[in-house]
Amino acid sequence: MTAASGRPRALRSDRAVLPALAIERAAAVLASPLLPPAAVEVATLACAAAPLGVPVCLAAPPALRTRLARALHATAARPGPLLAVTGPRPPRAPLPAGATLLVDADALAPAALLALEALLDDGDAWIVVAAASVDALPPGLAARLAGGVVAVPPLAARPDALAALADAHLAALAERSGHPAPALADDARAALRAHAWPGDVPELEAALARAVVLAADGPVTAAHLRLAVPPPAVVASPAPRPRAEPSAADAAVSRREAALELLLAEMAHELKNPLVTIKTFADHLPELLEDRTLRDRFALLADEAIERMDGLLENVLAFARLGLPEPQPVAVGPLLDRLAAEVAPALAERQVQVRRAGSDDTRCAADPEHVAYALRNLLAGVVREVAPQEDVVVDTSMNGVVRVGFATGAAAATRLKQLASPDAPVDVGDPTLLPLAFTLARAVLERNGGSLGVQAEASGRTALVVRLPVAADA
Helix, strand or coil: CECCCCCECCCCCCEEEECCCCHHHHHHHCCCCCCCHHHHHHHHHHHHCHHHCCCEEEECCHHHHHHHHHHHHHHCCCCCCEEEECCCCCCCCCCCCCEEEEEEHHHCCHHHHHHHHHHHHHCCEEEEEEECCHHHCCHHHHHHHCCCEEECCCHHHCHHHHHHHHHHHHHHHHHHHCCCCCCECHHHHHHHHHCCCCCHHHHHHHHHHHHHHHHCCCCECHHHHCCCCCCCCCCCCCCCCCCCCCCHHHHHHHHHHHHHHHHHHHHHHHHHHHHHHHHHHHCCHHHHHHCHHHHHHHHHHHHHHHHHHHHHHHHHHHHHHCCCCCCEEEEHHHHHHHHHHHHHHHHHHCCCCEEEEECCCCEEEECHHHHHHHHHHHHHHHHHHCCCCCCEEEEECCCCEEEEEECCCHHHHHHHHHHHCCCCCCCCCCCCCCCHHHHHHHHHHHHCCCEEEEEECCCCCEEEEEECCCCCCC
8 A cells, every 4th residue: 555645655663651660569570470480580680681782572471561571671770761662663763761662573564573673783772572482583583582581371371370370469459458368269269270361360360359349358259250261060079980000002002192292283383483474474465565675574584484394394204204223333423513514504693603522433323314313403403492692512422422511591491301201291282392303303312222311400501411322332
């Protein structure tokens, strides 16, 4: 669409000044139970790094983003205002000195991605980018934000935190009113667990506040909550019948089904992000048709998204083509050097270097093609997990053992431990369930009599530990 003069329609650049948040309130917002422990750790570090202009990504539900941004701004003691972008693109520089800029990436127009990267270069403000997930952003922008991701899953995915959040808000309401905190009846707790919470934590707080008023000075019941989803009826359960112990065959089938479910969930997640990129630009076709800069940007990001999907499918096909392993002595050092060279360009984008420790004579007994596939996937996965400007150290000091050490956050280390363990319970609905490369690598290592583990090092770094049979002549 064009204006009467025939010129392309300009994308608006609007911003609103958000009121300051009291420091005591900010401290409560950036603490448990509102934030998971890993998010508390990242938020604390992000506020400390604010004077350096290190950007932050709020991977949080939309209903919480403004509150979290206000808390970050207050805790970081920023001297300027907190500005929130309300139009389809960020405002132009320069911004007020000491300002914090909240940008909702989900609402940006395609051209705004370029403007956002320019603001990060200018350093005029502390940039807080809100998004469903850092992996849903274009790769270049995601890499710049990966060092400070405050990840807060939706309330529906945090059932263990629901009771603590409810109790904390009831205590806060009691402090405001000067009355003792009311008790939550059992049917009220059941109602909270049964509700889907589309409005996330603010919806929970509103429901509890209304319930306290209705309950007067008595306990809060399910009837006071008035939630759209009623709690399940409590009925007397019949005596359980004795259950036969599952056979070994049943257990094997169950494990295979769980592994398949996890594999499909990871594939779906890996494919979803690039598809979101393509869909975003498809939704802005009018602007793309009128603006060459937008068209060029679309072509670049679409190519990246398609390349990412193509690489994923090629990797899965390569896994499927691997036959039965034919073990033989494998020199691990030269193989790792070759694989490190393959991922060097991706690491260079994040100013990460691979250093090798140990001997070139380290050997193992496995299928060379299988070992190369597994190690290639592990290094590719590390590229996505390692913190920017950190070194990756590959240690081959022991025959049959490869240690890959790198710096990552506590949440990522926990997730990698789950991916490395074939028996660990994993929630396939977890939006952080990545990457598929680790699952495929683990399967190939186990096929060759090896294993994959994750260890936390004393220095705060994480180490992937690959163990393979030792060659007879080693």
